Amino acid sequence: MKQKNANYDSGCPIAFALSVFGDQWSLLIIRDMAVKGVHTYGELLNGWEGISTNILAQRLKHLEETGLVTKRRDPENWRSFVYELTQKGRDLAPVIAEIVLWSGKYNTAEHAMMGTVEKVQADRKSFEVKIRNGDLP
Amino acid sequence: MKQKNANYDSGCPIAFALSVFGDQWSLLIIRDMAVKGVHTYGELLNGWEGISTNILAQRLKHLEETGLVTKRRDPENWRSFVYELTQKGRDLAPVIAEIVLWSGKYNTAEHAMMGTVEKVQADRKSFEVKIRNGDLP
DNA sequence: GTAATCAACTTGCAAAACGCAAGTTAATGA
DNA sequence: TCATTAACTTGCGTTTTGCAAGTTGATTAC
Numbered sequence: 001m002k003q004k005n006a007n008y009d010s011g012c013p014i015a016f017a018l019s020v021f022g023d024q025w026s027l028l029i030i031r032d033m034a035v036k037g038v039h040t041y042g043e044l045l046n047g048w049e050g051i052s053t054n055i056l057a058q059r060l061k062h063l064e065e066t067g068l069v070t071k072r073r074d075p076e077n078w079r080s081f082v083y084e085l086t087q088k089g090r091d092l093a094p095v096i097a098e099i100v101l102w103s104g105k106y107n108t109a110e111h112a113m114m115g116t117v118e119k120v121q122a123d124r125k126s127f128e129v130k131i132r133n134g135d136l137p
Numbered sequence: 138m139k140q141k142n143a144n145y146d147s148g149c150p151i152a153f154a155l156s157v158f159g160d161q162w163s164l165l166i167i168r169d170m171a172v173k174g175v176h177t178y179g180e181l182l183n184g185w186e187g188i189s190t191n192i193l194a195q196r197l198k199h200l201e202e203t204g205l206v207t208k209r210r211d212p213e214n215w216r217s218f219v220y221e222l223t224q225k226g227r228d229l230a231p232v233i234a235e236i237v238l239w240s241g242k243y244n245t246a247e248h249a250m251m252g253t254v255e256k257v258q259a260d261r262k263s264f265e266v267k268i269r270n271g272d273l274p
Numbered sequence: 275g276t277a278a279t280c281a282a283c284t285t286g287c288a289a290a291a292c293g294c295a296a297g298t299t300a301a302t303g304a
Numbered sequence: 305t306c307a308t309t310a311a312c313t314t315g316c317g318t319t320t321t322g323c324a325a326g327t328t329g330a331t332t333a334c
Contacts, residue, residue, distance in 0.1 A: 009248070010185040010186050010250075011246070011249050011250040012253075013236065013237040013239075013240035013249070013250070013253060013254055014164055014237065015165060015185075015186060016240045016243075016246075017240045018161060018165070022161055023161070024159055024160070028149075028152060028155070040310080040311090041312075042309085048147040048149065048152075049152060050293095052292075052294065052295095053293095053294090053295095053311085053313085054293080054294090054312085054313075054314085055291090055292065055293075057311080057313080067243075077310090078302085079301040079302065079309070079310055079311080080301090080309090080310060080311080091242065094235040094238070095235040095236055096151065098235050099150065099151055099154045099232055100150040100151065101231070102228055102232060103153045103154045104150060105228065106153075106228075107150065107153040109148070109153075111146075112148050112150070113147075113148040161321095177281080178282050178283075179280085179282075182282090188322095189321075189322050190282085190283070190284085191284075191321085191322080192320090193283095194283060194284080195320095214281090214330090215330065216282080216331065217280090217281060217282080217330090218282070
């Protein structure tokens with residue numbers, strides 16, 4: 001369970017951030033929750049990129065431990081859980097927005113999904129505020 | 138050499154970005170070049186976080202292939218090479234700035250290095266422009 | 275001009291992380 | 305009560321990482 005987070009000890013802000021969400025999957029999970037309004041294990045598992053189940057469980061646990069995500073029972077379906085971003089997690093909205101803008105500028109692939117890119121380009125502040133308030137989608 | 142960049146194929150801007158610099162080390166390398174003005178293999182190798190030599194070589198190659206970094210001989214020291222960020226690499230400045238701000242807000246560790254955080258807090262635009270122009274340090 | 279040194283890697287191998295498939299547990303639903 | 309759903313956990317083979325040692329080519333020291 002222990003990852004190579006010796007990086008964290010460097011004290012550098014970038015290294016700290018990487019120790020929290022710097023793996024291949026965490027940001028995609030955060031994207032699903034922040035932008036797509038996905039909130040359950042099953043929905044996260046069936047996302048576009050195909051994360052495997054053990055890794056998803058591992059990452060969610062780590063995100064919970066680092067305070068980006070909370071987990072609670074779904075009051076309307078007692079066998080399901082609801083995962084939600086905390087304020088700390090939603091505060092990554094500006095990071096996500098800048099990444100989206102950068103990719104919009106440099107991903108020239110034909111199948112690039114430009115919908116979100118255009119949304120952020122058109123009104124970045126609104127995009128960020130919505131995520132911060134958990135208003136998406 | 139092939140990484141699990143199937144993510145890239147999803148077309149999502151976040152997944153695209155992760156396929157370029159979404160591993161544990163690339164952003165630290167970019168930070169060294171953008172913020173600290175580090176430009177040689179040896180200097181990168183002896184950074185605070187202690188990347189191993191084979192991984193550094195691998196990452197630099199990937200960053201070169203994806204167009205974030207260029208490599209050329211040092212004209213003043215023919216046995217050394219100079220690594221530099223391209224415009225595409227320097228355009229990550231806003232991403233780095235937002236990550237620094239986020240970490241500044243949430244890294245409460247005593248040994249957290251707040252110098253860069255305060256610099257970005259004080260004048261984010263100037264921080265970004267300097268990196269974009271390669272003026273640091 | 276020859277030997278040590280330095281810079282930038284490459285190689286080999288053990289350890290860790292990942293990915294897939296199958297199995298477990300607990301709550302519904304038929 | 306028996307099948308199904310949701311959320312995981314476990315086993316195991318593959319891939320990636322990390323550490324140490326070795327290679328190559330360009331200075332520098334003697």
